[in-house]
Every structure is written in C-alpha cells, then in structure tokens.
Amino acid sequence: MHSRFGRAEGPSDTAIASVSVFALCCGLWLLRDAAETHAPPQPSAVQAHSGRVDLVADRPAALPPSPPDRVRIPAIDVDAPLTGLGLTGTGSLDVPPPERKNLAGWYEAGTTPGERGTAIVAGHVDNADGPAVFYSLGALRKGSTVEVDRLDGRTAVFTVHAVETYDARDFPDEQVYGAAERPELRIITCGGGRSRGTGYRGNVVVYAHLTGSRSH
Template sequence: MRASEDAYRRRSVWGVLVVALLIGVYLVQHGLGTGGPPQPAHAYAAVFDPVHEAAARQLPAAPDPLPSSRPVAIRIPAIEVAARLTPVSTDKEGWVEAPPPERRNLAGWLDTSPTPGEQGTSVIDGHVDNATGPAVFYSLGTLQPGQHIDIARKDGSTAVFTVYGIEAVRKDTFPAARVYGEKGKPELRLITCGGDYTKEGGYEGNVVVFARLTEVRR
C-alpha cells in the first residue's frame, strides 16, 4: 500500500511538471508567455524622430565611413547576443526576409543595404522567437540609448554602433522612409517582430533599433 501511494505521488509530480513544460512551450510559441517579448517604451506612437535626433546629437562624432565589407557576426553585450550573420534579401512585397526560423541564433543582413560602417543605413533583422522558444532578437526591446552594438566584418574590422533610439511600429503603417532613410552618416537598424500576437496574423508590429557608428576597431 505504501509503495503504491509513493508511485502514485511520483507519477502525479511528473504529470504536473510535464503539463507545466507543455504550457510554457505553448506560451513562448504563441507570444503570450509573461506578456510576450519585452517591448520598448516608445510603442506605436506616430513619430519619435525628433526624440531620436536629440539623442543622436549627444553621440560622439562619427568616424569616417568604412569601405564595403560583408558583416559576419553581431554582438550586443547588454542583451547577451552573440550571433553569426547571413545575407538576406527582400520578398515580393518588399519586406526584409528573415533567416531560416530553425536557426534561432542567426541574424540576417539585408544585402541590398550598405554593409555596416559604410555610408548609409545598414539593416539587420532576426527572429524574436521560433517553435522552440526565444530567438536571437527576443530581448531587443530592452535596449537603451547609449548601449553598443558590435558588427564584425570580413575585412577584420569591427564597426561599433551606439543606440540612440528604439521603438515599436505597426506593420500596417511601417515608416519605411524614416527607418531605412539616409541620415548622412553610417547608421544601423536592427529589426524584429513585436507587439501583440495572434495565431492567425502573427505579430502585429516590429521593434526597431536606431544606432549610429561611433567607433571602429581593427
């Protein structure tokens, strides 16, 4: 009788753990766990460009633009990101394609944008999550102005960018000109999915990080 009761208790405990694990996986996959991925404070406002530009004016003077060199890796110390980069293109509707979803620690550099450190605005995107849980840019929404993004380039140099703005924007009113537009200096944009999630439509928006080249390491 005692052995049967102990076995029953063990089965019950394991049953609870398995159910809890399955619920956790479901919530992560469906963007609902603890409210979904972290979101920036500036979410779904009309225009934050003046705020960004005020912060950008406080940055150190930008170094001279670098020559073209393909980016190979990204590192964001503040959110413990260290990932390889792969070239990606745009789809038929003009959206930046993402890396293969099963590669959760891989980000994509838009190969029609300047290479990071060149004159112009370079674009890198990555998944916020996939079927197995959080992915490379899951914590992007927690970045703060003043934090750094390091891009290792094939020529051996590292382009260091300083964040000066971060916001969430709706996909149906995505401000392409403001996000991708030329700023007169070497710039970087990091993009991932964000906002509310539905099984039918996925994430309703994007998290966008605005950063500017402030250092070059060789």
Template structure:
C-alpha cells in the first residue's frame, strides 16, 4: 500500500531503534550470525504463483534455522513508530498489520528480536538464511503461504533501505527483520539490521 516516503522513513528508523532496544550483545563482540556479502545479491524466483486475499498470519516457520513461532499483530504506537514484539516473549515474532498479509500482493513484514535477557531470541539465526531457503506462514484462513528467500542482507541502521522493504510489489513478498552486526555497548544496541527478502512460490 503506497505511503509518502517521509512516513516510511520515520517508521523504518523507529522500527530499527525498537528492535535494537532488546539487543543485549549476549553472544560476544562478533554478534549474531552474519550473512555473507554474496547473499545480498538477489536470486529471483518465479513470481507467477497465486495471490491470496487478506487473512492474518498466525505462525511463521523457517525450517533451515529451526524456527517455528507464533505471530502477534503489530500496529503503530501513539508516537508513530511501528510496534515491536513483546519484550517478555522472545520466542514470538510479530506481523506489521499496516502492510500486506502473507500471500497478498505486496510486502508482508515480520519482525523478531535477536536476543533478550534470557539469551538468543526467535530471529537470532536469521543471518544464516541463504537464497533458496524456505519460509512458511500459516494464515488464519487455514492456508499456508510458502516463500522462497531471494536475498539476505546486513545493513547499517542509518542506511535502512526503507523503500525496498516497505515499497509496493506486483507479487506477494515477505520481509523478515531483526538486529545484527556488532553490539554498541555505549549506545545500547546492535549497529545493523538483518533483512531477508522472499517471494511467495507456493500455497498449501
């Protein structure tokens, strides 16, 4: 759904800050797994599959990194920032309801913390994903939208690719977002974001 770039930019920046707040740097100075540079080069997949009607997602599964997590609905807070998953539920991810639902035409955006006071959180291993890996999203209508990863990138928070993440698509897409890179103890958060770009390739 189209938005003014200024609003996209504001939300993206505040989103990055929110996801970093719970990044505690628990895994040493190297930080969480980082995708190799080559993984950022898109490996396009067939976008000609079915397009579904709107139905809220309830679960996300990423078999290659052992993730199967419930999805909370995330909106926009009073300050205009995108909400993030609850701090006390590190194994839960969240779907931003201001964009498409998985399976609809457009970018569906799912957010998850990288770590918490208890250790690794739901998207700690997101940087291990590679083009060709599969992501499955169960929807409230009983359908499962199956996505294939096209690219994985690590970007500095101050260079967040707002338009690429939130911009309109002519097919059902998916973005998975968490924090990554090295931990800035002075600033109290990770310096980067890990972003996975995927396209729907099947429906069950």
C-alpha cells in the first residue's frame, strides 16, 4: 500500500489506495501455466451491493476489542490461522508470507473483528505452487457465513452482504475501508482480469456484517 491505513474510526482515518493490496496479486502459478481453467472464480453481478437492503439487518451488540486468531468460511472450505499485519517502511500494508498458502492476515492496528467499525482481513489467491487460502473467495454468495475466532474466547459470526470485483484503477477506497457504524468485516484477495506481464489487475472484496457471537 502506498498510503496510511487508519483504524476506521472515521473517514479522516481512511487513506488507503487500491494498490495497497496488490502485493497479494502475483498470480505466479497462473502465469506460469497460462491455463484459463485455473483462473479463480469471480463473483457475478447478483452478488454486488443491492442498495438499502444491505443496510437493513439485525444489529447484535458489538464485541469489545480482541485480536483474532482464526478465520473460517464453511461455504468455500476455508479454515485458516490469522497473523497480524503491520505496515511496510513505505506505509503500505504488509502481506502474509506467500509460501504459507493457508495463512491469512488481519490489520492489527485497526478494528478487531466483531468490534464496531471496519475490520480488514487479507490473503493470497495463489502462490507459485498453486491455489492459496482465498482462491475461492469469489465463489461466495450473499448470506454465506464467516466465523472469526478471537483470543478472548469468543467467535464473531458475520453474514456476507456483498461480493464484488474491482479493477485496481477503480478501487473504491472509502467504500471498502471507510468507517462503519456497526461491526463489519472486509476480506480481500486478488481477482478480475490478469495479464502475463502484471498478474491480476484487481481485487475481490467480500463485505460482511456481524450477526452473532458465541463462545468457542
């Protein structure tokens, strides 16, 4: 990322450029094999935001801050540990080590999942050896469940309300990273078109909101 990553307490705290997650987008495996059949699934238009209905939902009480340590997305068989991500020396968001293909990361200086605001989770779509943790993220549908285990013994349960793909040149920074009044979650990986020269040209973003919690 070329810009600072805020805690999502308000619009002034959010200054993230779309290139921020491009380090997730090497696509080395796909570029090496050059096989369209290997391309990860992409969300259809019906999974995009549908306006006001996205905002009408039960609002369970926000959870207190607590670091997460695992993310599960049953619909696409994701069950992965989470590592904290900081900023690089240039102010960009760091990414999980690409060789650990089943590892996702969360921005640990920002909102924790389940807390009021916008929490961010990111992971690779593939690495040089094949599919990685969020390879199937684009196959998620509205209503899918995302579970995040936290170190306080609580599991934050989120429901997906939109899945979208953006070209890096048109990435809606404020919509993805901006402040939220309820506990929300964004899960980001690479997607969209790709080229042999640059790899993926955009990102898949999952939007979800807290719908419950339980002990684990």
